[in-house]
Amino acid sequence: MTTRAYLFAAIALVACGDPGQLGRSVVSPSDVTSKVALDKVPVKGAEIVIEQRSGARLSGELLAATDDSMTVLVGDSSVVRLRSSDVVRAIITRYENGALIAGLVLWSALGGLAGISHGFWLVVSEPIWGGISAGAIVPVAGDEKRFAYAGDRPTDFTYLHEYARFPQGLPPQYAARVH
Amino acid sequence: MRIAGAVACFALATSCSRTVYEAHFASPAQLSKITEAASRSPFIKCHMADGRVIVLEHWAIEEGTGIVDGFGIEYDADRHARSVAQHQQLALADVVLIETNRPYDVDIGTGSIVAMAIGTGVSLAVTAICLAPTGGNSVNKACFGSCPTFFADDGRAMALQAEGFSSSIARSLEATDVDAMWTARPKSRDFDVVMTNDALETHVVDSVRVLAATRPAGGRVLRAGGKYYGVANMRAPAYAVGGGRDVTELFAASDEREYKSLASATNLADRETVDVRFDVSTATGKAKRLGLLVVDRNSLLNTFLFYQALAFMGSRVGDWMTAIEKSGRETLGSVATMLGNIEVLAKDATGAFVHAGEVGEVGPIAREAELVVLPDGIVSLSAGHVDVRLSMVKGNWKIDQLALVDVGDALEPVALEPLWVTRDGKVDERALGALLDSKRHLVTQPGDAYTIHFRLPAGDQELFLESRGYYYEWMREEWLKEEDQLAALQLVMNPSAALKKLAPRFKAIEPDMDRIFWQSRVTR
Numbered sequence: 001m002t003t004r005a006y007l008f009a010a011i012a013l014v015a016c017g018d019p020g021q022l023g024r025s026v027v028s029p030s031d032v033t034s035k036v037a038l039d040k041v042p043v044k045g046a047e048i049v050i051e052q053r054s055g056a057r058l059s060g061e062l063l064a065a066t067d068d069s070m071t072v073l074v075g076d077s078s079v080v081r082l083r084s085s086d087v088v089r090a091i092i093t094r095y096e097n098g099a100l101i102a103g104l105v106l107w108s109a110l111g112g113l114a115g116i117s118h119g120f121w122l123v124v125s126e127p128i129w130g131g132i133s134a135g136a137i138v139p140v141a142g143d144e145k146r147f148a149y150a151g152d153r154p155t156d157f158t159y160l161h162e163y164a165r166f167p168q169g170l171p172p173q174y175a176a177r178v179h
Numbered sequence: 180m181r182i183a184g185a186v187a188c189f190a191l192a193t194s195c196s197r198t199v200y201e202a203h204f205a206s207p208a209q210l211s212k213i214t215e216a217a218s219r220s221p222f223i224k225c226h227m228a229d230g231r232v233i234v235l236e237h238w239a240i241e242e243g244t245g246i247v248d249g250f251g252i253e254y255d256a257d258r259h260a261r262s263v264a265q266h267q268q269l270a271l272a273d274v275v276l277i278e279t280n281r282p283y284d285v286d287i288g289t290g291s292i293v294a295m296a297i298g299t300g301v302s303l304a305v306t307a308i309c310l311a312p313t314g315g316n317s318v319n320k321a322c323f324g325s326c327p328t329f330f331a332d333d334g335r336a337m338a339l340q341a342e343g344f345s346s347s348i349a350r351s352l353e354a355t356d357v358d359a360m361w362t363a364r365p366k367s368r369d370f371d372v373v374m375t376n377d378a379l380e381t382h383v384v385d386s387v388r389v390l391a392a393t394r395p396a397g398g399r400v401l402r403a404g405g406k407y408y409g410v411a412n413m414r415a416p417a418y419a420v421g422g423g424r425d426v427t428e429l430f431a432a433s434d435e436r437e438y439k440s441l442a443s444a445t446n447l448a449d450r451e452t453v454d455v456r457f458d459v460s461t462a463t464g465k466a467k468r469l470g471l472l473v474v475d476r477n478s479l480l481n482t483f484l485f486y487q488a489l490a491f492m493g494s495r496v497g498d499w500m501t502a503i504e505k506s507g508r509e510t511l512g513s514v515a516t517m518l519g520n521i522e523v524l525a526k527d528a529t530g531a532f533v534h535a536g537e538v539g540e541v542g543p544i545a546r547e548a549e550l551v552v553l554p555d556g557i558v559s560l561s562a563g564h565v566d567v568r569l570s571m572v573k574g575n576w577k578i579d580q581l582a583l584v585d586v587g588d589a590l591e592p593v594a595l596e597p598l599w600v601t602r603d604g605k606v607d608e609r610a611l612g613a614l615l616d617s618k619r620h621l622v623t624q625p626g627d628a629y630t631i632h633f634r635l636p637a638g639d640q641e642l643f644l645e646s647r648g649y650y651y652e653w654m655r656e657e658w659l660k661e662e663d664q665l666a667a668l669q670l671v672m673n674p675s676a677a678l679k680k681l682a683p684r685f686k687a688i689e690p691d692m693d694r695i696f697w698q699s700r701v702t703r
Contacts, residue, residue, distance in 0.1 A: 033221060034198055036282040038264050041222050041234050042200070043254050095197040100288050107295055111302060118305045125305060132298040136291035167204060168276035171230030171256050 045165035047093040048072060053086050062092070064170040065160035071170055071178060079177040084150060084157050091147040092163050101141050108133035201281040207271045210240065213279055220279035223249070228275050230256025233267055245271045327382050327623070328544060329644050330373040334364035337373055343384075343646030345542035346515070348485070349503045350383070353649040357390065358540065359402060359548040360642040361433065361474065368635045372644065376623040379653040384621040386614055389633045390643040392592035400590055400641035401472060401550035403536070407643075408550060409587035410470060414457050416581055417564065421453035430455065430581040433474045433546070442480055442574030444686050447678040448517045453569040457583040470552045471523055471535075471567055474580035477543045479692045481518055481575065483685050484678075488514075488670050489652060493662025496654055514674040515541075518572050523551040526566040535567070539576075546579050552586055574689070592643060593636060601630045620648065 045062040050072065052058065060074035070090065071081045111129050118125045146163075148156045161167045166174070203216040210217075217223065217240075225233045225247060231254060238249030248268050253261045329341040341358030372389065376382050392400040398411035415431045422440045429438045443449035459469075492499040520539025524532035535554060540547035553565075565583055600610040610629055613621035623629070635642075670677040 033219070034282045034284045036198060036221075038222070038234065038236050038250075039252060039260075041224075041280060041282075043224070043232055043234060043258050094199055095287075097197075097287060104288070104291060104295065107299075111295070111299055114302060118302070121305055125302060129298055129302065132294055136288075136295045140288045140291050162202060162204060165258070166226065166230055166256075167278060168226040168228070171228065173256060174230065 043165070045073075046163040048163070049091045049093075050082060050087055051089045051091075052082065053088055058082070062160070062164045063174060064164045064166045065157065066169070067155075067157060070157070070160060071164075071174070073165075077177075079174055079179065081178045087150050087157075089147060089149050090157070090160060092160075094146055097140055101137060104133070104137045104140060108137065197285055197287050198282050199285055201279075201283065203279045205277055207274050207277065210277065213277070216281070217277075217279045220281040222280040222282075223247075224278040224280060225269060225274045226276040226278060227273060231261075232258075233269060234280075235267060240271065247271055247274065326378075326380070326542065326650055327384060327646060327648070328375050328377055329358075329360075329387075329646070330375065331360055331363040331371070331642075332366060333362040334366075338362055339545050340372075341547075341644040341646070342542040342545045343374075343387075343644070344648050344650070345540075347649035348652060349500055350649050351503065353383075353385065353647065355645060355647040357402060357643050357645045358545065360389075360644050361546065361548040363642050365635055365640070365642070368637065370633045370635050370642075372631045372633065373628060374623075374631060375628045376625055379625055379655070380650050381653070382623040382627075382648060382650045384614065384623065384646065384648040385617065386645075386647045387597060387631055388645045389595040389635070390592035390645050391595060391636055391640040392590045392643075393636070394639045394641050395587055398587070400592075401470070401548060401584070402643060403470070403550040403552050407590045407592055408470070408552070409590055410472070410550065410584040411587060412585040413472065413582040414459070414584070416455045416583075417458040419453060419455040419581065421569075422451065426453070430578065433548075433580040435579065437577040437579045439478060439577045440573050442478075442572075442685060442689060443682060445679060445682055447480065447484070447572070447574075447682050447685060448675065449573050450570055451573045453571075453578075455567050455569070455581055457565045457567070459563060459565055459583070468552055468555060468586040469565065470550045470584050470586040472548060472550055472580065472582040472584050473521060473523070473538045473569075473578065474546050474548045475521065475538065475540070475576055475578045476546045477541060478575055478577055479543050480572070480685065481515070481541065482543055483688075483692065484514060484518075484670075484681070485652070487661075487681060487684075488667060489654060490659075490661040491663045491667035491670060493659050493664070493667075495662075495664065499667065500651075514670060514677075517674050517678060518575055520571070521576055521578075522570040524568040524570060525553050526568070532566075532568045548580075550584070550586070592641075594645065595633045595635070597631045598634055599632050601632070602628070625653075 047059065048062040048070075049057060049059045050070070058072060058074065058080065060072040060078075060080070063071045063073050063079065065071070066084075068084050069081055070084065070087065071079060074080050108129070111133070112126065115122050115126045115129055148160050150156055170178070201216070201220070203213040203220075205213040222234060222236050223238050225235065227233070233251055233253045235247070235249030235251035238247065238251070240247050246268060247270075249266075250264065251267045252264050253267065255261050326345045326347075327343040328339060329343065330337040331340045332338070333340075340360040340363055343358070344354050344356040346352065347354045347356075370389065372387070374384070374387060392407050392409075394400055395409035395411055398409055399413075400407055401410050416427050418425065419427045419430050419438075421438055426438050429436050438453070440451055489496055520537040522537050523535045525535040527533050536551035538547075538549040538551055540549065553567075569578070597611060597614055600607045600614065602610060607629065610621050613619045614631070621629075666677070666680075669680075
């Protein structure tokens, strides 16, 4: 049981820790354009989770981003600006896969437990099932999010503005609310 | 199973595709940079300096006139729609940034779900092999049942050495069992025995001790009932015939190549004989007595009968166990008596086979090495060979080795108590106390494993494992389907008839029993 717990924890860590790189301004791999109603086209910024150098985490809607700062709407009304140099990592949610990931993790856990019924062959089947589970969950989790990692490379934040509500920059009425 | 299905359905329902947007950005002055992307995009967003955004479809930009024309919705900075979808026209000069939006679907999770579904299918197939009905029998009686199993170093790895008190299936049947650790090869005087519960059973262990007897030079020590003898000069059979075929090679050494016959299709109590001849021309002549070494274990026949009895008892197994507790071994003893031990007969000077003794250790897992001392006067050496005959129930035994040995003096082994016990790498004082205190028991559950440490005497020691306790087999849900109180009663009161009646049922699963048995072992 302990081994399985570690396995699933590892899967979860890997899934959360390597969500892929930013890059919205790339040509999509598909030539097929989906039909979307006009009023369904998103006009808000992406959900963003920011890990700060201080260790604090902040999440909200990305309002604007420049090379040296990012502005986030936290809750309904709090507008917070962070200097890029204070940010370790920013993770963007492209779309929500939480329910699917939870389902796959649960499926993986149940499959792992059911492996007990394999008796002696459990020593073979459990690692295989662990590999299948990891191979199934990690890409789904990784595809859900995109992240920019600053560290000593502030240029990693270059494309962050493309996920903001105001890619053109913060309008005056929001700039006045920054604190 | 239902839960797994629900999870799969949930995963499928939440998978398949998500819409993402290919987006390109340019200021009006750099519009030409995104011309190609814009031509493929059904939407553009015109971002204004005051935070408004106008989302347009069926749009066109007339660079000459500086007008953006299209059908769309205007949102304010808070993203409240300021208009319904309608024709929009705005000056390009007022736009700060133009963003193209081309939605496309990305496949999410379908491959993952297919992979996990395939994995689940294979997993279910493996489970089915272990748990599903076999051979037309509605109840699987082949799943692992082991009593406590004991492992010790055989010089290469921890190897199975013994299974304890296999016939002690209730508290009143608590008994002391001694098993030879035939392949144990201690590397030093510090000796570990690993005791495991690998079955769906509750083990109640009173004590575990190692019995150590100093081996004679070049020889071994064997147990004959409650006595121990130094033996030497092991001789393999010159030939052996069992089941109408030459099986000499199977008995030559303890090498896991076993002799096993199939049970009778009409009566599980039907017997067979195996005739074995030993050449005694190489005998030293100094031996006072000769003996027969038998290394053997049970087939799964008695396991089947035990589980079948539990299945017949069904929901009233508690009542039956109470009856067994009150009446002792006699309740189920009649079946065990009919299956019996391996009887050893020796040919005397008149050419007749006469009873020499019996061996028989209950349990299908660990091999037991036992000695039958051939009585003085029975064996004639004048012919240069010794003939012995084994008589046993067909299909009830697996015999690994037979050897004629010179029997030396009787020995008295030293009983060694455990010095400490560890579980999951940690010292377990409670377990040690339970094993040392005759009034307490160590209770183990499936998957439990304890390492019991002993300190051996100096010298080349023959080791035996002495264990005392009892166990309870867990009822399987599948077994309840076969509840038949009359059949249970017949098994106890008229085992002769029951063994005939059950023969076809056993024969139906006999070919697969070993495979299923080992696959269903509870591992740690």
